[in-house]
Amino acid sequence: MARSQEATITDAERPGPSEQLWSVFEFARRYRLAKREENRLLMLYGPTASLHVLLANAQRHSLIS
Numbered sequence: 001m002a003r004s005q006e007a008t009i010t011d012a013e014r015p016g017p018s019e020q021l022w023s024v025f026e027f028a029r030r031y032r033l034a035k036r037e038e039n040r041l042l043m044l045y046g047p048t049a050s051l052h053v054l055l056a057n058a059q060r061h062s063l064i065s
Contacts (some may be wrong), residue, residue: 024048033058033060
């Protein structure tokens, strides 16, 4: 019985949940980032980036001073 090429991928080679690519626009909307911060992330990473990278580099400014 022949195995498909997809079946030969090991679990170590599959991207984890933090390695999945996210739209920077969707990330900014979901995490309520300011437009300025969204534009900064777009300039750094382009339209998509891994969730891990976005979470590590996004900056939210406090609404309470």
